Amino acid sequence: AIAVAGAVQAADLTPKEQIQTRQAGYSFMSWNMGKIKSNLEGNFSQPQVQAAAEAIAGIANSGMGALYGPGTDQDIDDVKTRVKPELFTNQEEVGEVARNFIEAADNMAEVAAFGDEAEVKKAFGQLGESCKACHDKFRKD
């Protein structure tokens, strides 16, 4: 359980809350990636894929960069972070993987609205690659 009580200002989140909130965003995206994957592997429900894609795109576009503020580069009490130091020093490369990711998420949502399964599969593969590109560079195993 995360102690983000009620409505708080972005800038008002403590470093600990920022770590918890970014992990929450990634976890929720991951669940929705899993739903798209299982749709591609089993019965394909266009509305479910579209809803999942829109949740991911909404999170991708929400400005998660604000959740990497000062002090969020290390574990805080019982809250562990897997972020690598490079994320805080290599702004240019972070910007590039983040832009690729947002583009792939937007494309996934567009394609899902249309609903052609082969296109969805392609967009899903590209989106997954964009997650992985960031993890390879900026997340510890």
Add this chain to the structure above:
Amino acid sequence: AIAVAGAVQAADLTPKEQIQTRQAGYSFMSWNMGKIKSNLEGNFSQPQVQAAAEAIAGIANSGMGALYGPGTDQDIDDVKTRVKPELFTNQEEVGEVARNFIEAADNMAEVAAFGDEAEVKKAFGQLGESCKACHDKFRKD
């Protein structure tokens, strides 16, 4: 940190992962509610409000009901849940608060895209009420 590794099927989440994932969704919405609130209290940035509203609407429409599966009505190991038993027995009322919430979230996203501050304020108030309506009935303090 939540142990939802890679892409998993909705139905494949363990009860523990379901609790963690629904808390992740609520926490991420809460952060975005906070951003809208601070926009209404300070400098109003229409793009930031729209992005926050779309993240909330995406999560609201993602089918979170699937995260209240069997076994998720109680704490599991170190994962505590605040859900009340009523959520699992009072399907009709749950459906009603959930529908009101989704409607309020969709309306918030629509109004945010247009960007009139007074309208945003009204939609934000209604959305907050729809969160509270659920918490009053189905979440422990």
